[in-house]
Amino acid sequence: MEHTRIKQLLLSEETGKEVIVKGWVRTFRNNQFIAINDGSTLHNIQAVVDFEHTDEAVLKRITTGAAIRVKGELVASLGKGQRVEIKVAEITILGDSDPEKYPLQPKKHSLEFLREIAHLRFRTGTFNAIFKVRNALAFAVNKFFNDRDFVYMHTPIITGSDAEGAGEMFRVTTLDLNNLPRTESGDIDFKEDFFGKSTNLTVSGQLEGELAAMAFGNIYTFGPTFRAENSNTTRHLAEFWMIEPEMAFYDLEDNMDLAEELLKYVINYALKTCPDEIEFLRNRLLDEEKSKPQAERSELDLVEKLHFVIENRFERVSYTDAIEILKRSKPNQKKQFKYLIEAWGADLQSEHERFLVEKHFKKPVILTDYPREIKSFYMKQNEPDAQGRQTVRAMDILFPGIGEMVGGSQREENLEKLLTRMAEVGIPEEEMDWFLDTRRFGSAPHAGFGVGFERLVLFVTGMTNIRDVIPFPRTPKSAAF
Amino acid sequence: MEHTRIKQLLLSEETGKEVIVKGWVRTFRNNQFIAINDGSTLHNIQAVVDFEHTDEAVLKRITTGAAIRVKGELVASLGKGQRVEIKVAEITILGDSDPEKYPLQPKKHSLEFLREIAHLRFRTGTFNAIFKVRNALAFAVNKFFNDRDFVYMHTPIITGSDAEGAGEMFRVTTLDLNNLPRTESGDIDFKEDFFGKSTNLTVSGQLEGELAAMAFGNIYTFGPTFRAENSNTTRHLAEFWMIEPEMAFYDLEDNMDLAEELLKYVINYALKTCPDEIEFLRNRLLDEEKSKPQAERSELDLVEKLHFVIENRFERVSYTDAIEILKRSKPNQKKQFKYLIEAWGADLQSEHERFLVEKHFKKPVILTDYPREIKSFYMKQNEPDAQGRQTVRAMDILFPGIGEMVGGSQREENLEKLLTRMAEVGIPEEEMDWFLDTRRFGSAPHAGFGVGFERLVLFVTGMTNIRDVIPFPRTPKSAAF
Numbered sequence: 021m022e023h024t025r026i027k028q029l030l031l032s033e034e035t036g037k038e039v040i041v042k043g044w045v046r047t048f049r050n051n052q053f054i055a056i057n058d059g060s061t062l063h064n065i066q067a068v069v070d071f072e073h074t075d076e077a078v079l080k081r082i083t084t085g086a087a088i089r090v091k092g093e094l095v096a097s098l099g100k101g102q103r104v105e106i107k108v109a110e111i112t113i114l115g116d117s118d119p120e121k122y123p124l125q126p127k128k129h130s131l132e133f134l135r136e137i138a139h140l141r142f143r144t145g146t147f148n149a150i151f152k153v154r155n156a157l158a159f160a161v162n163k164f165f166n167d168r169d170f171v172y173m174h175t176p177i178i179t180g181s182d183a184e185g186a187g188e189m190f191r192v193t194t195l196d197l198n199n200l201p202r203t204e205s206g207d208i209d210f211k212e213d214f215f216g217k218s219t220n221l222t223v224s225g226q227l228e229g230e231l232a233a234m235a236f237g238n239i240y241t242f243g244p245t246f247r248a249e250n251s252n253t254t255r256h257l258a259e260f261w262m263i264e265p266e267m268a269f270y271d272l273e274d275n276m277d278l279a280e281e282l283l284k285y286v287i288n289y290a291l292k293t294c295p296d297e298i299e300f301l302r303n304r305l306l307d308e309e310k311s312k313p314q315a316e317r318s319e320l321d322l323v324e325k326l327h328f329v330i331e332n333r334f335e336r337v338s339y340t341d342a343i344e345i346l347k348r349s350k351p352n353q354k355k356q357f358k359y360l361i362e363a364w365g366a367d368l369q370s371e372h373e374r375f376l377v378e379k380h381f382k383k384p385v386i387l388t389d390y391p392r393e394i395k396s397f398y399m400k401q402n403e404p405d406a407q408g409r410q411t412v413r414a415m416d417i418l419f420p421g422i423g424e425m426v427g428g429s430q431r432e433e434n435l436e437k438l439l440t441r442m443a444e445v446g447i448p449e450e451e452m453d454w455f456l457d458t459r460r461f462g463s464a465p466h467a468g469f470g471v472g473f474e475r476l477v478l479f480v481t482g483m484t485n486i487r488d489v490i491p492f493p494r495t496p497k498s499a500a501f
Numbered sequence: 502m503e504h505t506r507i508k509q510l511l512l513s514e515e516t517g518k519e520v521i522v523k524g525w526v527r528t529f530r531n532n533q534f535i536a537i538n539d540g541s542t543l544h545n546i547q548a549v550v551d552f553e554h555t556d557e558a559v560l561k562r563i564t565t566g567a568a569i570r571v572k573g574e575l576v577a578s579l580g581k582g583q584r585v586e587i588k589v590a591e592i593t594i595l596g597d598s599d600p601e602k603y604p605l606q607p608k609k610h611s612l613e614f615l616r617e618i619a620h621l622r623f624r625t626g627t628f629n630a631i632f633k634v635r636n637a638l639a640f641a642v643n644k645f646f647n648d649r650d651f652v653y654m655h656t657p658i659i660t661g662s663d664a665e666g667a668g669e670m671f672r673v674t675t676l677d678l679n680n681l682p683r684t685e686s687g688d689i690d691f692k693e694d695f696f697g698k699s700t701n702l703t704v705s706g707q708l709e710g711e712l713a714a715m716a717f718g719n720i721y722t723f724g725p726t727f728r729a730e731n732s733n734t735t736r737h738l739a740e741f742w743m744i745e746p747e748m749a750f751y752d753l754e755d756n757m758d759l760a761e762e763l764l765k766y767v768i769n770y771a772l773k774t775c776p777d778e779i780e781f782l783r784n785r786l787l788d789e790e791k792s793k794p795q796a797e798r799s800e801l802d803l804v805e806k807l808h809f810v811i812e813n814r815f816e817r818v819s820y821t822d823a824i825e826i827l828k829r830s831k832p833n834q835k836k837q838f839k840y841l842i843e844a845w846g847a848d849l850q851s852e853h854e855r856f857l858v859e860k861h862f863k864k865p866v867i868l869t870d871y872p873r874e875i876k877s878f879y880m881k882q883n884e885p886d887a888q889g890r891q892t893v894r895a896m897d898i899l900f901p902g903i904g905e906m907v908g909g910s911q912r913e914e915n916l917e918k919l920l921t922r923m924a925e926v927g928i929p930e931e932e933m934d935w936f937l938d939t940r941r942f943g944s945a946p947h948a949g950f951g952v953g954f955e956r957l958v959l960f961v962t963g964m965t966n967i968r969d970v971i972p973f974p975r976t977p978k979s980a981a982f
Contacts, residue, residue: 021755025718027650042750043718044943059717059749060650087945115914115944122942139709139935140942142716151717155652162643169508169541171636176973177658177702177725178671178740180980190659190695191678192671192702194729197689200678208678214671214729214739215980221658221673228620228973228982235623236540236632237506237524244658244724248675248695258695259659268540268568269523274502433596454620454982461603461621462525463596464568492657492709497697499661501709501935 023089027060032094035104040091041065042114044143047126048082053099054108056090062148062296066097066105078111084126085117085143131488138492139501146304149297150489153290154477160289161242161263161473164282170238170265175225177244180217181451188248189220190258221246225264226468227398227455230431233266233466234458240265242473250496254485255423257474259494266468272400272413272430275467276336276386279417279426282471283384284330290480291326298323298480305482322482325420334384334417337376340364340409342387345380346372364409367394370423377418384425390414397441399429400465415469422479428469435459504570508541513575516585521572522546523595525624528607529563534580535589537571543629543777547578547586559592565607566598566624612969619973620982627785630778631970634771635958641770642723642744642954645763651719651746656706658725661698662932669729670701671739702727707949708879708936710747711912714947715939721746723954731977735966736904738955740975747949753881753894753911756948757817757867760898760907763952764865765811771961772807779804779961786963803963806901815865815898818857821845821890823868826861827853845890848875851904858899865906871895878922880910881946896950903960909950916940 023040043058043065051071055064067090071079082088089112097105119125123137124144134141141147165172178192194214195201201212210218225241232239241264248258265278291298302322309317320328337345346352346361351371359369368387377385389402392410399412417426432438438459442449449456477489487493492501504521524539524546532552536545548571552560563569570593578586600606604618605625615622622628646653659673675695676682682693691699706722713720722745729739746759772779783803790798801809818826827833827842832852840850849868858866873882873891880893898907913919919940923930930937958970968974973982 021751023750025650042945044716059652060719085943087943114946115940115942117942139712139938140716142713148717151652151654151713154655155647158653158655159643159647162640166636166640169506171540171632172639173632173972174635174639174725174742176740176975176980176982178727178975178980181982188675190673190675192673193678194669194671195678197672197674197676197678197681214731214977215975216978217980219980231620231982232623232632232972235525235621236629238541244655246659250695259657261655269504270502457620459596461596461598462566462568464523465595491654491713494657494659494696496695499657499659499696499698499700501657501662501712 025060026056026058026063026065029065029094029104030061030063030102032104035094035096037094038091038109039094039106040089041067041106042087042089045082045084045086045088045117047084051079054082054088054090056088057143059142059148062145062152062300063102066099066102067092067108067111068105069108069111074111078113081113081116082111083117083119083122085122085124086113087115087117088113131485135487135493142491145300147488149294149300150477150481150483151491152297153294153301153481154489156290156293157286157473157477157480158242160286161282163289164285165240165265168238170240171232171236173225173229173232173239173241174243175222175228175232175241177222178215178219179222180215180219181227187223189223190246190248192219192221223247224262224470226266226470229264229266229468230455230458230466233268233468234462234464237268238265239267252496254487255475257486257490257493257495260486260490261473263471263473264468266466268464268466270430270467271465272388272415272467275428275430275469276334276388276415279415279428279469279471280334280386283417283425283476286476287326287480288330291323291330298326301481301483325482326480329384329419332383334386335381336386336388337381338388339390339411340405342368342376345376349375349380351375365391365393373418373423378420382420384420385418386415387418388413388415390416395429397445397447398431398438400432401437401441413467419475419479422475424472425475425479426469426471428467430465430467433459433463433465435463506541507537507539507544507546510546510575510585511542511544511583513585516575516577518575519572519590520575520587521570522548522587523568523570526563526565526567526569526598528565532560535563535569535571537569538624540623540629543626543633543781544583547580547583548573548589548592549586550589550592555592559594562594562597563592564598564600564603566600566603566605567594568596568598569593570595612966616968616974623972626781628969630775630781631958631962631964632972633778634775634782634962635970637771637774638767638954638958638961639723641767642763644770645766646721646746649719651721652713652717654706654710654713654720654722655724656703656709656713656722658703659696659700660703661696661700662708668704670704671727671729673700673702704728705743705951706745707747707951710745710949711936711939711947714747714749714949715943715945718749719746720748733977735968736956738967738971738974738976741967741971742954744952744954745949747947749945749947751911751948752946753869753896753948756909756911756950757815757869757896760896760909760950760952761815761867764898764906764957767957768807768961769811772804772811779807782962782964806963807961810865810900813864815867816862817867817869818862819869820871820892821886823849823857827856830856830861832856846872846874854899854904859901863901865901866899867896868899869894869896871897876910878926878928879912879919881913882918882922894948900956900960903956905953906956906960907950907952909948911946911948914940914944914946916944
């Protein structure tokens with residue numbers, strides 16, 4: 021490899037040496053100054069062309085988006101904002117970019133427009149920064165768990181079970197839809213399908229994760245999960261990545277401690293390893309907010325907000341206490357909530373979560389011990405309280421501007437209680453036999469949680485549409501690229 | 502958290518302190534010695550019960566597979582093979598395990614049997630070791646690329662394109678199979694499907710990876726990929742994980758260098774971080790081979806084989822030279838190959854690859870510059886040779902016992918050549934418009950490759966069936982758990 025990456029060059033102190041750079045033209049000013057970016061950093065390196073001694077035909081081809089190779093001397097820069105630049109001795113056009121046709125021009129494009137050309141948006145500063153932060157967060161997740169001896173488990177994507185009921189599922193099939201095999205009674209014969217039965221894309225690796233936790237102790241998954249819900253919002257994707265740790269011998273307290281530690285660790289890691297990217301995104305957000313009325317602007321900028329989260333203990337509140345706070349709250353009293361909180365048992369809506377996090381506590385909140393009826397069957401059942409109300413050892417972590425960042429619980433380890441609950445919600449025991457074996461053979465207290473990775477990236481980048489933090493978003497009626 | 506993990510305790514020098522351990526009973530001998538494992542390590546800790554002062558009812562419940570909590574003093578062990586053990590002061594049964602029903606008994610089970618109970622096999626030494634090695638390899642992959650400033654891209658799992666033609670695909674749909682919507686002409690109306698068109702599970706993230714590489718320079722993917730081929734072999738899975746780096750400004754040499762460096766790095770990382778696990782697997786393999794005739798046993802044991810790979814340069818041979826070697830080889834002359842090599846242009850079969858790697862060169866081999874006709878459309882076309890033979894800048898890395906570990910190429914960056922080739926193989930230009938944009942705007946030489954992660958795990962663990970190195974294998978007619 022003959023070239024040096026721009027990130028290295030910009031850090032270099034060794035002026036006077038000959039360097040070769042390969043990258044894409046961002047701008048070309050005065051027939052002289054080329055801003056070159058090779059993706060290694062948000063920043064461009066400036067290459068100065070001696071236009072009087074450069075072929076006119078070559079100069080004409082130095083257009084935004086063109087790929088070029090530049091050889092020259094690394095010299096101290098007289099320009100602002102850069103220490104070094106390249107005095108070009110030799111320039112080669114590797115690939116042209118017709119300025120009449122190239123969709124990315126050196127001007128501000130809307131995020132909506134860039135979503136249409138998701139295959140090219142990586143070439144902008146904003147998306148360079150977003151995906152560098154995403155990359156840092158992904159590595160931090162793996163490092164956090166690896167440092168703590170958790171085993172990374174690749175739980176299956178294609179599954180024959182639909183037990184968690186976390187949402188609508190996508191069918192996976194190789195059957196010929198124009199010629200579906202039928203059983204004698206006329207039903208579709210899934211025995212003829214690839215896996216010999218009806219299969220779907222996973223909505224969660226948790227159940228398989230529990231199997232592994234009951235052997236390795238501490239495990240985590242980090243992989244794609246799927247929801248076939250027709251939700252066209254800025255918070256939902258049909259395909260997204262989820263982090264799901266599962267720990268034997270953990271109770272709900274241990275679970276909350278781990279989740280809080282994880283979130284703080286990865287946010288801190290991003291701040292430490294992506295200072296330029298986060299600064300860029302902070303300024304982007306400040307710019308964006310300028311167009312909003314004062315009252316709607318954030319009190320904290322992006323960097324302040326991230327520091328605020330890592331420096332404060334998350335508020336831990338029971339559902340029961342939260343309901344009391346909400347009942348007495350102004351927006352409830354003044355009937356400003358769309359869904360008024362009238363009694364214990366109500367499911368919390370986004371407006372309630374936001375009130376608790378953004379108005380009442382003004383920091384991340386962990387809500388615990390939700391009513392049994394509004395949570396999943398596998399959550400550990402508390403003893404009924406004095407009024408006979410039944411809750412489960414659930415916890416949701418709510419973040420400002422994001423809502424639910426984490427959902428988790430201690431799991432019900434008692435076979436009888438689990439079977440009773442499954443029967444109540446209509447999950448057939450025989451389909452879950454493998455899962456129930458964990459409660460039959462060496463059952464033990466255990467807990468786990470799930471983090472929506474894109475929501476984490478949203479929070480750390482300060483972006484507001486989840487389609488902007490995953491390379492190629494999958495949403496209803498859209499699976500481009 | 503009150504307990505300490507066994508891995509820490511076994512490394513501890515501080516005898517005399519009180520410790521709490523939680524784990525599962527592996528064996529219970531003489532009403533006195535419990536071997537406890539908590540999954541943190543392959544090794545058990547011995548807990549010694551004072552059976553004369555322990556409740557008979559509790560002693561009876563100390564059975565293989567039961568989850569227990571043990572409190573006691575960490576003391577120097579008099580037994581062989583361990584430095585410390587626990588003198589039990591207090592024992593609690595957390596979860597029973599009925600010895601009449603528990604499928605895992607303290608004896609050797611066949612791998613076939615364990616595959617049937619994949620949800621419990623993690624509780625054996627063999628699978629503890631395998632998945633610890635898998636975990637180490639996964640982390641090493643991420644660390645290797647992170648250290649080199651590659652951006653981890655999560656390319657989409659659900660895709661609307663079937664361009665690579667790498668294999669049969671799984672359909673993803675939310676259409677009601679019992680009531681398929683039809684267009685006026687009677688075809689299935691995929692406009693009504695979730696994504697508004699026909700979608701499948703990805704066979705490779707490469708094409709999307711190329712889009713990102715042409716912005717970030719160096720990227721990699723590491724995620725699940727799918728093949729709906731009816732291959733019931735020890736080498737194929739319907740769902741498997743793949744690592745796919747893609748690099749702008751890399752040629753085939755750079756590509757080979759990176760692939761070789763990656764493989765050596767991750768194998769070395771596993772050797773360094775999992776010495777006990779690999780030693781265990783080495784002995785397992787030696788045991789297994791004892792049942793084979795001398796001639797079929799490996800010349801090198803597992804550890805020797807891994808060192809051999811990281812200490813030797815992979816042999817780089819062109820397809821054309823390989824054909825000459827094969828033509829003149831004994832098994833070809835003596836007609837022992839099932840597919841005899843008669844002329845240039847033949848596709849290499851597993852038997853030929855094994856001959857080259859295991860008999861001829863006796864080390865990993867990188868085959869390059871295959872005939873254009875037997876490779877993918879996106880590979881860079883070489884100039885025809887003196888005899889007019891057309892080859893592409895492909896490379897496959899072949900490993901002993903495994904076959905193809907890596908497949909890659911320099912990519913065709915020339916738009917015209919790419920379009921011609923696409924027309925020849927019948928890929929419609931309009932479906933690939935987004936991909937072609939990389940060649941329209943700032944095209945540049947670039948290259949990449951794919952590593953089948955499970956094949957890597959197979960190689961490093963010395964296992965022979967790919968179903969044993971992924972937690973829950975998906976194969977034809979099987980998607981259990």
